[in-house]
Amino acid sequence: MKQLPYAITLDPGTSVSNMTGSWRSEKPVYLDRIPPCNNTCAAGEDIQDWLLHAEEGNYQAAWQSLVVNNPMPAVMGRVCYHPCETACNRGQLDEAVSIHSVERFLGDEALKHGWKPNFKASSTGKHVLVIGAGPSGLSAAYHLTRLGHKVTIHEAGPMAGGMMRFGIPKYRLPREILDGEIQRIIDMGVTVKLNTKADNIEHVFKEDGFDAVFVAVGAHLAKRVNIPAHQAGRILDAASVLRDIETGAEPPQLGRRVIVYGGGNTAMDVARTARRLGVDEAMIVYRRSRKEMPAHDFEATEAEEEGVLIHWLRTIKQIDETTFTVEKMEIDEDGRPQPTGEFEELEADTLILALGQDVDTTFLDEVPGVEIESDGVVQVDAHMMTGRDGLFAGGDMVPSERTVTVAIGHGKKAARNIDAWLRGSSYDPAEKHELAEFEKLNTWYYEDAPKTQQPQLDVIRRQSSFDEVIGELDENNALFEARRCLS
Ligand SMILES: Cc1cc2nc3c(=O)[nH]c(=O)nc-3n(C[C@H](O)[C@H](O)[C@H](O)COP(=O)(O)OP(=O)(O)OC[C@H]3O[C@@H](n4cnc5c(N)ncnc54)[C@H](O)[C@@H]3O)c2cc1C
Ligand code: SF4
Structure with missing residues (x-):
């Protein structure tokens, strides 16, 4: 056929079920x-x-x-x-x-x-500051440039890319690919100032003369948990381990056996990274079952293929040097993990916490009109604007799913809204x-x-x-x- x-x-x-009758002549x-x-x-x-x-x-x-x-x-x-x-x-x-x-x-x-x-844009004469060179900031810079605005990015870190570089490991995203796509955005005329941490938003509007600001600083503060410990061994957080590997700092000393605590993509990535760094036993301890984990199933499969052992339905109750007491959990009818009173012991030299990240919004605390939710994310309206006129935000720091794709989409949406706002109109998609x-x-x-x-x-x-x-x-x-x- x-x-x-x-x-x-x-x-x-x-109807297309029999492909006869009037269907033939329609x-x-x-x-x-x-x-x-x-x-x-x-x-x-x-x-x-x-x-x-x-x-x-x-x-x-x-x-x-x-x-x-x-x-x-x-x-x-x-x-x-x-x-x-x-x-x-x-x-x-x-x-x-x-x-x-x-x-x-x-x-x-x-x-x-x-x-x-390929694009043609005549200069609008407007200058937009983007804070953060992660996917959201880079996407906003790219789309604003296509719309004729001049763009400068202030990035706190030593390299652009955000979590695409300091989170996602090389074995999933080779750095020459990431560098090539970032360089293409810079070649369009975007200025990137590295090692430049934003700390005073009002200053950039009033003293530096930017016409609008897009903030996309991501979520980089590792969440912690209190575990009773008697002489705990080494405790690290996943984001710092992945970051240190990328910056070429001293490779983290992990020992022979590692427990990663958490069930998201970061837990999978750091456990797989530990295997590549030569750890004999990389284990993940997660309090729910595979069905409820935030990581995608293929990520757990790929980790297991590489020899990562996942202890589902377990929480860490106590640490005594290299001995970890874990409690078995069960999922109740509301899908929540509940303790069973049954305990096991695991041995590990290092614990890596992969429990998620919070947003560092301290530099926005004093900005009038900016609303920060109880969980630390910044509120934006349907046009991606915060409560401060001309200050837009997107990516991991606003309430939404945390993925590169969403961050890139936010960057585009913000650029279109910033463009409309700078022209004194409103962006309303068809x-x-x-x-x-x-x-x-x-x-x-x-x-x-x-x-x-x-x-x-x-x-x-x-x-x-x-x-x-x-x-x-x-x-x-x-x-x-x-x-x-x-x-
Ligand atoms: C280990 C790991 C693996 C992941 N894997 C995937 C995956 O496979 N697929 C996927 O879609 N998503 C993945 N994600 C999620 C994804 O990386 C994020 O959702 C995405 O990077 C968020 O983009 P962002 O631009 O909002 O923030 P970020 O990528 O975090 O970038 C923010 C940037 O802002 C900078 N910054 C912070 N504070 C300041 C300041 N005050 N001044 C100036 N600059 C500042 C930071 O240095 C950083 O460069 C993963 C995340 C992690 C941690
Ligand atoms: S959802 Fe969009 S960005 Fe993601 S793979 Fe599909 S086309 Fe590409």
């Missing part, structure tokens, strides 16, 4: 519906559009379409948890299109060939079209086309090196994968 390049969308109620109707992938991408990509260019083998046009919304496709194709694929209609036929792997292929092609984003749900598609003419799998590094090398674990698709596979799209 021949595969057509696009699906015909029928009016609701039109003309197809073109309806503009939003595909579920576009609808779920927090970076707001027009996936349907760039996949169409990729299907035609026009990779540069595909990449240009992609970077209208997302400045870092090579990064996103690696670290995004790709909710677009969970929503993909093809998943109901056989398997979802591997959107992220095609995105990564396009991102890598752009770096290889030195493609630059209403979304009706969703193209699977039931509304006519899919009878599609052939089975199994999803292309990305190659994986062998486990021995994964345990002993920081080489990238997941490999890329070659051109043939990327083209095949793009053509699996039903649109």
